[in-house]
Amino acid sequence: MRAISEVQSRFNRRKVLREWVIFAASCKRLSDREANMKAFVKAALLTCIAVSMSFLVGCSRHDNSERYILVTVNSKLPYWQAARAGLEKAAAQYGVKSDVRGPDTYDPDAEVQEFRGAVALKPAGILVSVADATKMKPAIDEAMSAGIPVITIDSDAPDSKRLYFIGTNNLQAGQMGGQRVVDKLHGKGNVVFYTMPQPNLEQRLKGYRDVFADHPGMKIVEVFNIKGDSGNAFDRTTHYLGNKGAEKIDAFICLEASAGKDVVEALKRQNATDRLVMAMDVDEATLDLIKSGNIDATIAQKPYTMAYYGLKCLDDLHHYPIDLKKDYSWDSFSPVPAFVDTGVSLVDKVNVDVYLKARSDAQAK
Numbered sequence: 001m002r003a004i005s006e007v008q009s010r011f012n013r014r015k016v017l018r019e020w021v022i023f024a025a026s027c028k029r030l031s032d033r034e035a036n037m038k039a040f041v042k043a044a045l046l047t048c049i050a051v052s053m054s055f056l057v058g059c060s061r062h063d064n065s066e067r068y069i070l071v072t073v074n075s076k077l078p079y080w081q082a083a084r085a086g087l088e089k090a091a092a093q094y095g096v097k098s099d100v101r102g103p104d105t106y107d108p109d110a111e112v113q114e115f116r117g118a119v120a121l122k123p124a125g126i127l128v129s130v131a132d133a134t135k136m137k138p139a140i141d142e143a144m145s146a147g148i149p150v151i152t153i154d155s156d157a158p159d160s161k162r163l164y165f166i167g168t169n170n171l172q173a174g175q176m177g178g179q180r181v182v183d184k185l186h187g188k189g190n191v192v193f194y195t196m197p198q199p200n201l202e203q204r205l206k207g208y209r210d211v212f213a214d215h216p217g218m219k220i221v222e223v224f225n226i227k228g229d230s231g232n233a234f235d236r237t238t239h240y241l242g243n244k245g246a247e248k249i250d251a252f253i254c255l256e257a258s259a260g261k262d263v264v265e266a267l268k269r270q271n272a273t274d275r276l277v278m279a280m281d282v283d284e285a286t287l288d289l290i291k292s293g294n295i296d297a298t299i300a301q302k303p304y305t306m307a308y309y310g311l312k313c314l315d316d317l318h319h320y321p322i323d324l325k326k327d328y329s330w331d332s333f334s335p336v337p338a339f340v341d342t343g344v345s346l347v348d349k350v351n352v353d354v355y356l357k358a359r360s361d362a363q364a365k
Helices: 002-059 078-094 108-120 133-145 170-184 199-212 230-240 259-269 284-292 303-319 352-364
Strands: 067-071 097-101 125-128 150-153 165-167 189-195 218-225 251-254 276-280 297-300 339-341 345-347
Touching: 067 078, 067 108, 067 303, 078 097, 078 303, 097 108, 108 125, 108 133, 125 133, 125 303, 133 150, 150 303, 165 303, 170 199, 170 251, 170 276, 170 297, 170 345, 189 199, 189 230, 199 218, 218 230, 230 251, 230 259, 251 259, 259 276, 259 284, 276 284, 284 297, 284 352
Parallel strands: 067 097, 067 125, 125 150, 150 165, 165 339, 189 218, 189 251, 251 276, 276 297
Antiparallel strands: 297 345
8 A cells, every 4th residue: 555655645736737838938938929029029120119210310301401482571560570480480480491581661672682682592492572673573583493492471572483472462551441431531631642652552542542432522632642651740740730620631641560650659749639540551650559559450461371371382382393484374274272271350449459469479479
């Protein structure tokens, strides 16, 4: 019996040992499988990252050597500072360079020189607000022939080879202002315009004239060229405040951004509170004078949008080129529009706080 017991005991020990060996081998296989799985997952992740990075690098179409330039006159005006902000915002989003060039004053000849200087830099594209369409046309045409896409903003040169225009429907802006003046003067009064010989301002004046044509009581006494100096508007307003009776000037209408505040200052000095002032654009001084009641209303444009959208359009043309020597104006299948309307609106005491808040929010960013 003892012998049988010993045999049985040895058999049980062998069985337990065999089971431990099998278990140990299973654990090793499992450990190896887990290690292999971890290695596979790690390799897969590294491959995905590498592919993703390659895809992103391959798809990025921008580099910081790309430059887009905006050329204008009166470049220090708040209007053009708003445009600069839009240009720089778009440039930052794309990781490209941007620049604003042009004289601080109203100097069409200097603007042409600045434009030619911009062309010499061989930028990816140029935006230009045209002060004198006749003088700027040859320079625009030369840039296009050299393969540099040109888009006009704010003020157009429609007879040039520029691709298209981004900006205000200036005829509509003038009609909007004209209707406001007619309503406020009840269809009868003497008015003076302050302007400059720019294509966009000429279109605004036409819009006013179109509305006044339906109201025989509206009389345009003078269309005065301020020559880029709002101080000239101050002097001319002071001169006209001496008119009395039937010669009294009932409204002073500003077709550009800078004159409004100077007209108001002239009126304040003469304590003339019975005259209507119609302004243009939404710089802070103009909005404050609307809120105080010194300016009746203004027509708001979107210079920020013009430059912001303009750079993006130029960028697209740079990376997906089209034939710059082709005239697309009559092409029903043109890859570019003829005109991009950025919109206008009338600002008065009713809605001026909305514009003041928008300006404050933009400055806070």
